[in-house]
Amino acid sequence: MSDKKTAISPTRSENYSEWYQQVIRAAELAESAPIHGCMIIKPWGYALWENIQSNLDKKIKETNHENIYCPLFIPISYFEKEAQHISGFAKECAVVTHHRLEVNEEGKLIPAAPLEEPLIVRPTSETTMGEAFARWIHSYRDLPLLINQWANIVRWEMRPRLFLRTTEFLWQEGHTAHETEQDALEETLRMLDVYEHFAQDYLAMPVIKGMKTENEKFPGAVSTYCIEAMMQDGKALQAGTSHLLGQNFSKAFNIQFLNAKGEKEHVWTTSWGVSTRLIGGLIMTHSDDDGLIVPPRIAPLHAVILPVTHQHKASEAIHAYCEALANEMRSLTYHGQPIRVKVDTKDKNPGEKAWYWRKKGVPLRIEIGPREYEAKNVFLKQRDQANNQTQNLSKEEFLNSLPSLLDTIQKTLFERAKQFQKEHSKFIRSANEFYDCFKNQQGFAYTYWAGDGALEDQLKKEYGITIRCLPLSESENKGQCIFTGKPNAKVAIFAKAY
């Protein structure tokens, strides 16, 4: 395999969308299941999700939320209670109508025992939580109620794509209730900050915090906030959302509390979530034409050690050296966790093994042959660097620098993505410039916007361009709308998006 230039074919520049599928296949992250739009998440992909989950769960608990588990099924009648919510989700709901199978005359299994009321497979749990909150909340002493849930979600997907759009996906959904609108808004923005930091510090994925337009907000929300990331093709990916639900759900589900004065009031609620979509974002932020690149903080393995023995007479000693090195590495910690390292002793060609782990994106690859063994050295390649770039360190030197080396890789990936985002972002001053901009290249176009939903629809329909958000960092920056000429317009970010 040494004559190949890249492990992934096609390359990003040849066919970005197909490249994405091939990275997933090469890194063995997931595959399409034979069930419409569903995926099987394979061990390497699921290990990424476990690391996302355990680290984010810690942040969610540190901000005083408690985990619960609510039912998968939602009665249709719950769904009917919030009008916007229905119309937003009705088109993509899987519906359970029977609770038994029977064999018919032709020997085929058919649904039997129809339900009195059909059940929806949860596309999100505001309604279930709403019903429970109404039972749990009595007085202001019960507030804030801060709940989170890790669960599977079903939204029937017409154009499925692994990790980005799947009929079933995994996520966390936070649901909270507060005494005042201000408290709810603060919670909404607090969790947006948690998502921002998690995306940037763990996934090394730069994101922009902003507010969605009316057109793009969550069905049933007063306002939706989001983090938006830029993929390597310049398209945007909505990576997480945090919704201020106001009193919409508390009125629909009658969630009331007695305030300190003894008066009944409706609570103010929020909800917020991120999903396995983050893995899609991770792939498209960092990976290259050799396959996946994983930031150390969520890498299933920080390093892999390959004994290169060629049936050498010192073969056993080399293997022992590798195992000892691995154990020394495991005794070190990176961000409070033991270094995760594997010695790959599989009976395969060393070149094949090297490519295998490169495609999987392991941050550090260590090759130990007779020369390294004799010199007590470590021959090292970093996944964030070209494959022919190598380092030869003494074992001691390597072990001493290991945690900071991983940190450097983490930072490099972030800075590289940040730089890419910067280079593909532009502040647009006129409508002509706007359309030109999307003719020639992808990326984020910042501009003043005071248009309406109809104009937004038109841009989406004719050019495939959507407003990703009104960025919070530009909230003080006002100017003349380039489309309508209206003054005092806010800054919006336009982009094509996943």
Next chain:
Amino acid sequence: MSDKKTAISPTRSENYSEWYQQVIRAAELAESAPIHGCMIIKPWGYALWENIQSNLDKKIKETNHENIYCPLFIPISYFEKEAQHISGFAKECAVVTHHRLEVNEEGKLIPAAPLEEPLIVRPTSETTMGEAFARWIHSYRDLPLLINQWANIVRWEMRPRLFLRTTEFLWQEGHTAHETEQDALEETLRMLDVYEHFAQDYLAMPVIKGMKTENEKFPGAVSTYCIEAMMQDGKALQAGTSHLLGQNFSKAFNIQFLNAKGEKEHVWTTSWGVSTRLIGGLIMTHSDDDGLIVPPRIAPLHAVILPVTHQHKASEAIHAYCEALANEMRSLTYHGQPIRVKVDTKDKNPGEKAWYWRKKGVPLRIEIGPREYEAKNVFLKQRDQANNQTQNLSKEEFLNSLPSLLDTIQKTLFERAKQFQKEHSKFIRSANEFYDCFKNQQGFAYTYWAGDGALEDQLKKEYGITIRCLPLSESENKGQCIFTGKPNAKVAIFAKAY
């Protein structure tokens, strides 16, 4: 509340089944959802599940299994491939028949867009895994394939009971494929051992390993092994199962491999699982008439500290003392994890708070009033002891003994349950003795059994007695069947069961 004798009403002896419900309510573990047979697992209950999950997951990974995630939905046609499997699960399958909702003329939401092939909501994933394994396995080099999944499961439940029988529950399901029957059998028994140790070492729940009869085995299995526990009413609880599936699923799903000689063979598979049912078992093994008792190794909190200040002038200093004590405790570890402790500063009556935490089963309750504060002492109550049994220790003494104190509680709970099981188990020598035994008391009846499935059915129907297992520890013990008089019969354990 100080005049009450027990926190839970009715007591175990008054009405065991209602007591169980009331413990769940008092400890705020879970509640019935308004969806048929489903439950909402509340924070305290879910924290138990998280501790079960994280500890068991470690054992599953230590035995070289990798986690994946397979789809929630299973096409009916998959299910049709294994005849025993269908007939075992057909009666309890939730079926998705539509993938959209529409508003009808009366303004009601109704299912729309019927699916070409209805989907089953997974009652277990042998079929999905079978389809994937057939794609993943090519040669003996791909074996053994050792997979696990944490997921939600749906089996339509006619007589639901929180944690014990719910329409939806959470579980892990292991699925493995092997070259030989012997390898598969070893895996089946290895995971049974993992379950045994987990139940005994973490849940402090003594279990008996055994094999199920033909009547009681998993639909599609060659043989089913189980761990059986005894609840405080003498009834049995099947707490985990491990199935040798032979080549039943590999033939149904055509999972073949090329052996070392280059010949095609069908793999040998296993599957094994435990579920949120373990929480039901935990409750009924240890809890008393004051509520839940949780073994330290899976307790969400090891200890709670209650400042008892009565608006005392030293109130602030007492609170500071409590926080400092909590921090000192957190710097200690118990089985490799920091001690989990909470200072309950809620503005509530101290007696009420004490009962609150006693009902929740926290192993250690520490009360710090002016006297303890001044003497730098710790006033301590153990949940495994009567509420009027107390200890007064110097802070230093307490901190020094804390990990071993928790270990003692863990062991006490196990020994107590083990003793109960012993006292309620009997070796039966005749049919008369057998029927008498179940007239007067509950418990496990060991006896020689060589009956058939019809006799087993009759015992179940007429007396509600089932064979829990043929215990592995008695596999060499043979004698004359007390029902049929046949010689050389194996020992079976009979009991009423959940």
